[in-house]
Amino acid sequence: MQFSYTQDQQDIRAKVREFALTKMEPTSEERDEFERFDRDIFDSIGEFGWSGIPWPQGLGGGGSDFLTYAMVIEELSRVCASTGVMLSVHTSLASWAIHTYGTDAQKQTYLFPMAQGKKLGAYCLTESESGSDAGAMRTTATKEGDAYLLNGSKLFVTNGGEAEVYIVFAITDAQNKSKSCTAFIVEKGMQGLIFGTKENKLGIRSSTTMELRFEDCRVPADNRLGPEGEGFRIAMRSLDGGRIGIAAQATGIGQGALDALVAYQEQYGVRRSELFDASFSEMATHIEGARLLTYQAAWRKSKGLSYGKQAAIAKLFASDMAVKVCLRAVQLCGVWGCLKESKVERYLRDAKVTQIYEGTNEIQRIVISRLLLSETT
Ligand SMILES: Cc1cc2nc3c(=O)[nH]c(=O)nc-3n(C[C@H](O)[C@H](O)[C@H](O)COP(=O)(O)OP(=O)(O)OC[C@H]3O[C@@H](n4cnc5c(N)ncnc54)[C@H](O)[C@@H]3O)c2cc1C
Known part of the structure; x- marks a missing residue:
């Protein structure tokens, strides 16, 4: 077992972070307010080569793996969860299905331009x-x-x-x-x-x-x-992998809420207290747990190992974590946390849906327990 990132993974994370802060962050509030989908963001993601990270280069992809892909979704969602889900559905669900079940002609006609960021899925x-x-x-x-x-x-x-x-x-x-x-x-x-x-x-x-x-x-x-x-099999197998994307999205949302809380504390000179220290460390611990579960599922997928159970566990834990962390962040910001101008308000609204789509968390519990029982019988 290895817990270090390759140089490529560190580089891509830094690049995505910079892109998210400079190109997505300035419009994130306005896009949320007016429900504005920004195609330019997807176009840029394509130009950077992030719209087909796990697919072979011969199919227009980045020739990388699902762990790197999960990191990208996480970093995008840390700033804008809408962009995270846009890319997750495009990659984990639509592109994956064509990559796994498509004919050569379908891969050339559809997957290639999708991986290149010319077509959205x-x-x-x-x-x-x-x-x-x-x-x-x-x-x-x-x-x-x-x-x-x-x-x-x-x-x-x-x-x-x-x-x-x-x-x-x-x-x-x-x-x-x-x-x-x-x-x-x-x-x-x-x-x-x-x-x-x-x-x-x-x-x-x-x-x-x-x-x-x-x-x-x-x-x-x-x-x-x-x-x-x-x-039906294609639909369910797609969702197995999709849950890695949603777990990464939820991890990014939790991290983004913690970032916003730290920024709030610094900006408003909120007096540090034991309560803040305890909350920060607890939030960071839960975020790190979600991150590791997500990366484990992504790593198993990249290695060709079974990943359905790990993906469902990661999605369940990370989405519950995101809601809890965001609620706490709003609470600690006091009345400011309830205002539109506070980012934590948006993160809390964004977090909720991660417990619902790609299989609600009630369904995740059924999936996990079925898989656990099938392992022991
Ligand atoms: C923002 C957003 C984006 C989405 N994007 C897509 C998309 O791109 N493609 C797509 O196909 N779908 C998409 N969905 C749909 C999403 O996957 C479904 O909403 C989800 O699967 C739940 O289905 P439902 O809303 O009909 O809830 P229902 O199935 O009606 O469930 C209602 C409640 O009952 C619970 N429940 C249901 N069955 C059981 C059970 N057997 N045991 C215990 N509890 C149960 C559920 O957990 C839930 O709490 C999206 C949804 C949202 C909100």
Whole structure:
């Protein structure tokens, strides 16, 4: 076991930190207030080579690993959690699914430009009747000649409307629903793909969350991702890895709240007390625990080891940590912590959703206990 970072990892962390502070921080409040998605940020991330960190260079990626990727999500989220989730969904969910299940042609057409930051990805699983219970999905895909006709709708799609590439899950055999979920790559601009309402959210307000409707949306059969009936497995395996991104996002939010609290203390000359010392050290300890759990899951993924349990544990711990740390930070800032001008107010709002998406924390507990039991039987 090794607990040191490579020079490359240290360099990339420093670069991301500088980028986040100089290019993202100045507009973070305004983007949050007006729910403004800033495509320039994703373009810059692409130019730096951070939009495809774990994919091979031959596929347009950075040829690096998931640990480095987790560090990047953490550092971005430390300043702006909306940017963190935008990149996490793009990489861990959309790009990963194509990298793992895509044909060579699909990788060239979609993954390559995604890894280069030329196309943004999204992942469409949730529906009105199908959140935690993905099996209740209703969107259908009916084969017609050399295409599938998609009908139905998806909710809460991160990067919705902004993304060019959508991984969509639909039922291909209504008679045998449990075995018939299939994944598709749907492109922005395909006829019958309609962008619906953009959600007005509590937190991560500068990431877009949108409803998508499919009305006889004609998707070429070549855009089916993996075999028919493999969709549910693709969806669940994507979420296993996605949870590493969300754990990294939550770790960054917790760290950002602590940074803001320290800055507040210095700016307002708040008298240091035993209470502050105890709170700082407790917050830092919990953040470090989340970081290590996240990095462990990311490291296992990079090494080709099983990581589902570690990712769920990291997501559960880090998201609960983020909410607790942010609540404490608001409390310690007193009334200032409740004002819009205080960053801790935004961090608290951003932290909450990490307990909900990519499997709520109630679902994480079920996942973890099932995996633990399967190890002992
Ligand atoms: C900002 C945001 C972005 C999102 N982005 C995406 C995205 O990009 N793509 C996508 O597909 N989805 C996305 N989602 C949807 C998200 O993944 C779902 O909201 C989440 O899976 C929970 O589903 P639900 O909201 O329908 O809650 P429900 O499933 O209705 O659950 C409601 C409550 O019941 C609890 N519960 C449900 N089942 C059980 C059980 N078996 N045991 C114990 N408790 C249970 C849940 O934990 C929760 O507390 C996003 C959501 C948000 C808020």
